[in-house]
Amino acid sequence: MGFEALGGEPEIEGIEFVEYATSRPKEFGAALLAMGFQPVAKHRSRDVLLYRQGDVNVIVNADERALEGEADAEAEVVLKALAIRVPDAGVAYRHALACGAQPVSSQAGPMELNIPGVHGPGGAVLFLLDRRAGVSFYEVDFLPLPEARFDVPALAGLHFFGIVQYILAGDTARWCNFYERVLGFTPLPEGMRFGVLPRGTIMRSACGCFFLQFIEPPAGAEDAHWQEGFNRIGLGVPDVEKAVAELESRGIHFVDASLLGNRELGALTRTLVGGTQFELVHHAQPGGC
Template sequence: MTADRESLGALPNPLGLLGVEFIEYATARPQALGQALERMGFKPVARHRSREVLLYRQGDMNIIVNAHQGEGAGTTLPAPGDAPVLSAIAFRVGNAAAAYRRVLELGAWAVHTEVQVMELNIPAIHGVGSSRIYFVDRHREFSIYDVDFVPIPTVDPRPPAQHGLHLFGLVQYIGLDRLADWTAFYGALFGFAELPPGQNFGVLTQGRILASPCGTLYWQLIEPLIDALDADPGEQLQRVAFGTGDVLATVAALRAQGVDFVESPTGVHSEVRGALTRAEAGGASFELVLDPR
């Protein structure tokens, strides 16, 4: 009888997922969102050649702030008074064309893109709501940013991650009785596997959690509350979660940089398992999670 008798081993990885290349926000208030990201430790490192788009980075994480409007923008911006919208995620894969063909064969909906001069054609499919899922295989020595973006002078293009922050997962709001549909979507197309019902992370533990086959990302699916069904539940990407080895130390460090956290004596508050930042006008809310890995 071996110690690993019931070990599941590595998960099937049909697309060869290697993690996340970038997360994209659409916003009509890029300065406000940029300030919120900078308080979290991100730095603006490059500007898009032809669009009102900025690339923020820390460590291995890339966040794109898209405020471009007009014909061919490809992204619908929220109204000026609305919060930023998580509009896209890009998966790193070994072969973007092969990954794209596979998901289309499995029923994914292709996104038509209008590529301008000096821009790459990055294959994408429709995700939840109006979001997109991209496939990127240029993420080593020669990246997509070397073509589409111009570095900001005097800025370190590779700012180190602060407080050990790294991408942990995404939270998605889904409609009532849609858990099986979305679990099948991420499982069949990308190889995500459902964690046992009792396994969760952070301080916001509702819903069901899926794990990526590459072991780098968790995807949390949350249904609407029964007593809130008189309103349109909507389906959307809700927030990004960052992992850290010490939540309370990270909270203290980020507070010193101006980040405000949700602190309710009877609800969500900062603790060893996790914390939630408070979104200011034009900013976004982020989650901190103790990473057990």
């Protein structure tokens, strides 16, 4: 499927949250705690918790329907959604549909926000939110946990950097086209890389604050054994070595640097609950992101 070019430049103001679906919320929550996140709020009507540190919001969805439709029936933790903050969610949503994006059915309950969304790869969802009303999504759909504070300090300067997206063989051009037309991302020049795993194609958001990395299956691999969808988030830190040391002191272990290259550029956690990994990338957060 192609995506038509339309008039008007899509705008992005930042990343609002990422959402994981899981059948093991306690174990995954413990891993997030070790990563420096704190639970701050619970959803009004579903088994969903909001974890936060700095400007990074992670939603953990343990609702009984959270893992419905997963190709891997044994999946325990899946990165299901990315919420992108835009100036006007209605305008952005209509633009996405006009470009050929496929809409996601709303599951909002009474007194909850109806957040527009479109389908990404492998059943993943791209939500579109704005803050025009002056009231955040979290204040409407979530109730604060007792004694919790929303201003959780960021461990080692941690912030959103990007998402690694696994796609099927030959689909790079399709998804580059999608993100360019729908959300205004642009490919990085050939040879410009970040982090420790420089495979695939990287795109940058128009605001310059967020990156997407597309990785196709390696040569000889069967698509049937390749899990299409969001694979992991990248977290920017100004000093990778310092961040690794702090996280290791909290029980998070990392893949041996000798297997990945220069530790100053990035690091990759060993597999956590349900096969989850987090990638650290050397990146000084730009102002305003």
